[in-house]
Amino acid sequence: MTGALLLLGAALAAWPGRRTLRQTRVAGLTGSRNGGAPGRPRSALLPLPLVAGCAGAVLAVVASTPLVAALAGAAASLAARAWERRRAVAAEEARLAGLAEALGALAAELRSGRSLEEATDAAVAVCAEEESGRALARAVRAPVDGGSARGEEEAALRRVSAAVLLSGRTGCSLAAVVGAVEDDVRARRRHRLDLHSALAGPRASAVLLAGLPVLGLLMGSGVGADPWRVLTTTVPGQALLVVGVALEAAGLAWSARLTGRALR
Template identity: 60%
Template sequence: MTAALLLVATAALLWPGGTALRRRRLRRLTRGRRSASRAAVPPPAWPALAGAAAAAGGALLSTPLVAALAGAAAAAAVRAVLRQREGRRDEERLDALADALAALAAELRSGRPLEAATTSAVAVCADDASGAALARALRVPGTAAAGPGTDLDRALARVAAAVRLSAHTGCSLAAVVGAVEDDLRARRRQRLELRSATAGPRASAALLAGLPLLGLAMGSGIGADPWAVLTTTPAGQVLLVLGVALEAAGLTWSARLVRRALR
């Protein structure tokens, strides 16, 4: 099976059509099996599945209260991971769009017509969805929605406006495309700098979030058995619910502060 996959990848690389098309074919081959396996369970259902699994494990190992808290915590954790992954995918789409705009500007400056330059730019785009959206903005600029939206939507709206302006006045489209590319790359550098600046506070928040677990472990190590107190006594159950609520509130507030700093 591995040898067959290597032969198919080699054939895709050696197939005529240019380096950009070869990279695109290889990317589609490597992502095909992963996308097919992920399509079986849609991402919106993952928090519910994780919560149900954690609740079932908590019910088997401890009390119903622990099961409910474990299910809620697992669902919230998976939802946060999915949100983080979606943010990374958005950044990858912006990087792919910036590369495509750089290729488009170079093609236009060399004197190629817009249709041929669009085909070349879409071919070098590392994200198929971003490439298709760029093609629509260039070929049918009236479909690009203006106004508030994601960074990708705003960039495509600027490109579509530049196409309409160039068609009406004859101004250079390459200069505006290059300016949009420079803006995307500048925003990317700013996000990286802000992420580096907030790495310390994020690490501190994660460390503080793990201190209650460390306290439970230390109490169990000296023979105090705090877990039994928290799960079997009425006062301990009240304290457990309050502690989990405060923990969730602290993590949510810390994440919100970091998100506001990254904007």
């Protein structure tokens, strides 16, 4: 049973999330379309969930039993994966903020009478996020007509590309459309920030409820019951430990799913 749990924890640690797979496919398609040189392969670096899972398992097997090591490794890998998702969300918010800033600068430069090329260079120069600035430059200088957009940033860039194509064909004003896209991006960012603020309470409650079993273990140890020895050295206790950790993970995953659906 312990060996099976160790293999399951290693598989959970090494299994890539859907966001990671999608980012890998998008990066490959972007590199092939833009004709750029491929970057350093990410496979050469160990994923953070795998490193965290192995480290947690090693520390736990030194301090406790192999069963606790398997559970600790799986928990550490899941925690590292959740941290990576939070970093990805923060990076996306930063890119949206940089894109809104670049769009505002582009619209202001176009209204001042500068050419599209000069206005694009100025917008990229003032953009705090280099990735957003480069994406806007590609959308203006190599516009793509049509296609489906998944993220908010990609949708805004496709609207800019469509506006550039329409302006080139009909001669209509591009500054007004760019300004409208900027207003839309800023409104969406304000809406997402409001949602994050509204969900801060439920998220804190979920984390507090998840920590109550640990508090129960500490209280039991304080009165001399020694619940940790029962959970790690007896067969019924080990079964209860596995079920409890599984229920904890399921509760946290369900809470994250509910808050994630509210943010979409």
